[in-house]
Amino acid sequence: MLYPIYVHLGDDTHAHSATFPDFPGCFSAADELNDLPAAVQEAVEAHFSDGEEVPAPSDVTTLAANPDYQGGLWMLFDIDLSKVSTKSMRLNITLPENLVHEIDAFAKAHHMTRSGFLAQAANKAMQH
Known part of the structure; x- marks a missing residue:
């Protein structure tokens, strides 16, 4: 399922970081942008390891209007929910x-x- 993820692009000394508005407290990072999808999936699986219900994705246009998200970019990530441990x-x-x-x-x-x-x-x- 496609989820909007807010990404701060890294540089030579900083990793690319991902914030999950639909999953408060869930964060991820990767040195290479190409490694970010796997890191995102891993973070989501770990975040929901206690059987918590996974919420539906938010509308990215609504999230983009939020002033808390500045200086980065929105990306849609395909989260494989079949790998997320739910009750x-x-x-x-x-x-x-x-x-x-x-x-x-x-x-x-x-x-x-x-x-x-x-x-x-x-x-x-x-x-x-």
Whole structure:
């Protein structure tokens, strides 16, 4: 899911730093700009390691009007929420038996669990 991240560009002696308006207290940095996406993902995963619910992304145009964000630039980062540890909830669903077999075969072939596959599929469907 795309999240707006505020980036202060670094220089020869300072790293590029990232501030996450949607995740108060979450920060990241990288020496190379190309390394920032991986650092951002890692910071988000660590920030939500206690099962806290991940909020929806804010509108970047609203954030850009905030005077607290000056001297940097806005970037959108694709955060893989399937890697963020959130509190699990057990549920009971009904699906056709042949579909369950297909899901299980696909999940096994991709080293996933049935629940992991269904969560990833649901996240992907809701992003579009």
